[in-house]
Amino acid sequence: MTRKVRHVSMAPTTLLTDDLLVLLAGKLPVILLGAPLAGLLAYILINEVVRAKARVVGLHGPRGLPLIGNLWDIRVNAAEQYRQWVSKFGAVYQIQLGNIPVVVINSSAAAKAIFGQNTQALSSRPEFYTFHKVVSNTAGTTIGTSPYSDSLKRRRKAAASALNRPSVQTYVGFLDLESRDFIKELYTYGHGGQTPVDPMPMIQRLSLSLSVTLNWGTRISSQQESLFAEITHVEEEISKFRSTTGNLQDYIPLLRLNPINTHSAKARDMRRRRDVYLTALNKGLEERIAAGTSSPCIQANVLLDEEAKLSKDELTSISLTMLSGGLDTVTTTLAWLVALLANRPDIQEKAVAEIRAHYGEDQPLCDAEDDQKCAYMVALVREMLRYFTVLRLALPRVSVKEIVYNGAVIPKGTVVFLNSWACNMGAFTFPATSSIFSQNN
Ligand code: HEM
Numbered sequence: 001m002t003r004k005v006r007h008v009s010m011a012p013t014t015l016l017t018d019d020l021l022v023l024l025a026g027k028l029p030v031i032l033l034g035a036p037l038a039g040l041l042a043y044i045l046i047n048e049v050v051r052a053k054a055r056v057v058g059l060h061g062p063r064g065l066p067l068i069g070n071l072w073d074i075r076v077n078a079a080e081q082y083r084q085w086v087s088k089f090g091a092v093y094q095i096q097l098g099n100i101p102v103v104v105i106n107s108s109a110a111a112k113a114i115f116g117q118n119t120q121a122l123s124s125r126p127e128f129y130t131f132h133k134v135v136s137n138t139a140g141t142t143i144g145t146s147p148y149s150d151s152l153k154r155r156r157k158a159a160a161s162a163l164n165r166p167s168v169q170t171y172v173g174f175l176d177l178e179s180r181d182f183i184k185e186l187y188t189y190g191h192g193g194q195t196p197v198d199p200m201p202m203i204q205r206l207s208l209s210l211s212v213t214l215n216w217g218t219r220i221s222s223q224q225e226s227l228f229a230e231i232t233h234v235e236e237e238i239s240k241f242r243s244t245t246g247n248l249q250d251y252i253p254l255l256r257l258n259p260i261n262t263h264s265a266k267a268r269d270m271r272r273r274r275d276v277y278l279t280a281l282n283k284g285l286e287e288r289i290a291a292g293t294s295s296p297c298i299q300a301n302v303l304l305d306e307e308a309k310l311s312k313d314e315l316t317s318i319s320l321t322m323l324s325g326g327l328d329t330v331t332t333t334l335a336w337l338v339a340l341l342a343n344r345p346d347i348q349e350k351a352v353a354e355i356r357a358h359y360g361e362d363q364p365l366c367d368a369e370d371d372q373k374c375a376y377m378v379a380l381v382r383e384m385l386r387y388f389t390v391l392r393l394a395l396p397r398v399s400v401k402e403i404v405y406n407g408a409v410i411p412k413g414t415v416v417f418l419n420s421w422a423c424n425m426g427a428f429t430f431p432a433t434s435s436i437f438s439q440n441n
Pocket residue numbers: 143144145156159163211214321322325326327329330333390391394395396418
């Protein structure tokens with residue numbers, strides 16, 4: 001009886017369990033596969049809602065793919081893709097990198113309007129996982145990649161006083177010395193024009209030596225110095241981690257969980273190697289200051305200025321700024337100038353003729369103190385800065401206040417890219433005939 005009752009009362013449960021076991025036995029692989037798949041699908045769906053809600057209301061822009069947004073569209077040449085989207089979405093639109101909405105400004109007129117009217121609101125920089133959490137952990141960030149803070153104000157002030165016009169005027173001697181050594185190296189390695197030569201290491205030495213002179217008051221006088229190869233290699237690698245497009249894990253947090261994340265491991269290694277040469281350069285300067293043999297330089301000025309009150313980390317941040325600010329930028333601009341001149345003998349001839357109008361054969365290197373007398377050279381240098389846009393997407397900014405543009409409200413905390421590449425290529429601002437490189441000019 002008890003059994004029967006038990007049987008009756010248990011029957012449905014037992015049947016269900018048995019059925020379930022049979023069912024499970026047959027469909028186990030499908031369920032095992034199906035559960036994560038359903039989870040993933042649910043994640044993608046929920047994420048799509050989050051992604052849609054994150055968009056800036058009132059701004060058009062390409063929607064992109066689930067999870068990754070527009071990362072696929074910009075994998076080859078982000079700045080050019082942004083420029084092409086102008087015809088569809090206008091000069092100012094939004095994209096999404098992963099879930100993160102980014103406002104992209106693509107014309108000089110829009111840049112002037114937005115940055116001109118919102119200087120304070122756009123005075124900060126966004127933080128990215130790879131650069132800010134992995135590369136910059138110990139050695140700090142550069143000025144151009146630091147979020148707004150009192151510390152950033154202090155660092156900007158120190159950098160601005162070292163880089164303003166009167167200060168730069170006092171660097172003319174260094175610029176002259178390094179330029180002469182650059183020409184000497186071209187002449188020596190190229191055997192006076194007889195041997196084809198790769199000018200890149202010479203250009204890199206020139207810009208590295210200038211940065212090191214300005215910041216630590218010491219030179220990198222030859223490519224043979226061990227610091228030359230180490231700093232140029234490490235800084236080049238680090239600039240890739242700073243890239244706004246090259247680090248997928250910045251936008252897709254799931255990728256950070258990868259236990260064999262070689263990207264982060266490499267970033268950490270570069271950080272360690274950078275700490276080594278920064279320490280060596282700082283130690284060298286401290287020894288020269290103690291011995292009374294230091295030359296005037298940014299670090300010595302700040303160290304000896306009682307009122308500046310910058311912490312060790314802030315000093316490091318300024319050093320990194322001077323190193324990375326001057327390396328990539330000056331090197332690539334000069335490299336493109338050399339390549340252009342090699343391909344355009346007509347520009348070389350015109351430049352020599354224009355210079356000769358001011359300086360005779362007896363002054364082949366002109367006067368270092370004069371940089372504005374020869375109008376053609378001034379135009380050539382300015383046009384070079386446009387010809388190859390070094391930082392195509394400038395340095396990203398983040399809004400610290402709401403911004404209104406054409407009726408659209410860009411909320412506080414929005415990342416903003418300035419597409420300098422598109423601005424420099426704007427046919428309205430720079431018609432083809434206006435270029436100094438045009439055959440008729
Ligand atoms: C051809 C040479 C150069 C180019 C094209 C260039 C370009 C730029 C650009 C586009 C920015 C970002 C502007 C922004 O969005 O706020 C920037 C920032 C900066 N650059 Fe340069 N730069 C050059 C050379 C240098 C040199 C030689 C130094 C220092 C020795 C330097 C120091 C800085 C600093 C300190 C900032 C950060 C400013 C801030 O956040 O307050 N730059 N540069």
